[in-house]
């Protein structure tokens with residue numbers, strides 16, 4: 636079984652600066668890390684590999700050259716191989732172009748039985764990339780998976796947590812699943828694997844390597860989303876103490892929350 640796990644490098648801090656003139660994220664000098672949900676996606680792939688002895692796992696990311704760091708981490712956790720999808724022509728991709736590029740990268744790998752994505756990222760946060768990859772590849776999908784119940788020869792049985800209800804689904808291979816947090820506890824990268832693979836060359840896939848070569852389908856050109864404005868929300872640390880008897884405090888709190896449109 637061939638498993639592809641999609642992982643993304645995201646800013647390590649929530650204190651991300653935005654250029655006030657261009658509205659673009661200032662990534663230079665900003666520390667990065669693997670998207671936390673993708674640790675669960677990798678751990679799920681490793682868990683399936685423990686059940687299916689013939690399974691191999693390839694970690695994929697689309698990003699700039701420095702995104703190799705998360706691929707190395709994936710290898711140190713136990714993935715067998717890693718692919719960086721990187722080209723200047725992919726820059727400025729919205730969710731549609733990102734999903735198209737990743738689906739092309741997966742197609743280029745050939746014969747993938749199972750694609751695993753995190754549920755969402757901590758920067759873009761749309762939770763749309765997994766489902767859109769499945770659409771591009773014409774694969775059945777199960778999202779928000781919080782339990783792997785059984786891995787069979789031709790299918791996988793999973794439980795999905797949709798907050799107000801659970802669904803148990805049997806999905807035929809090849810398919811795509813997106814993983815909720817807490818499905819398994821992600822393992823730490825192994826020091827031993829880190830030493831063994833310290834000189835590992837990570838394969839970089841560019842536009843010319845993908846099956847679909849039409850430049851207008853990628854990056855900013857292939858992104859129909861128009862961002863009108865990106866800004867850092869104002870931080871308000873103002874505090875107010877409400878005093879009085881419990882009933883008056885509750886009334887005042889209710890009024891305040893209602894006036895602020897929280898309720």
Ligand code: FAD
Nearest residue numbers: 641697727729730733752753755756759760761762763764
């Ligand atoms: P989600 O849908 O929340 O992620 C779900 C899962 O999909 C993840 O857990 C992971 O498994 C997988 N996944 C998501 N992204 C990747 C990836 N890149 N590689 C591998 N797996 C992935 N972002 C930039 O960094 N640079 C830009 O120049 C840029 N320009 C943009 C321009 C526009 C007009 C717009 C709208 C967005 C732009 N973005 C840019 C943001 C970028 O489009 C999103 O970060 C990207 O589409 C992923 O969406 P998401 O973070 O919401 O992923």
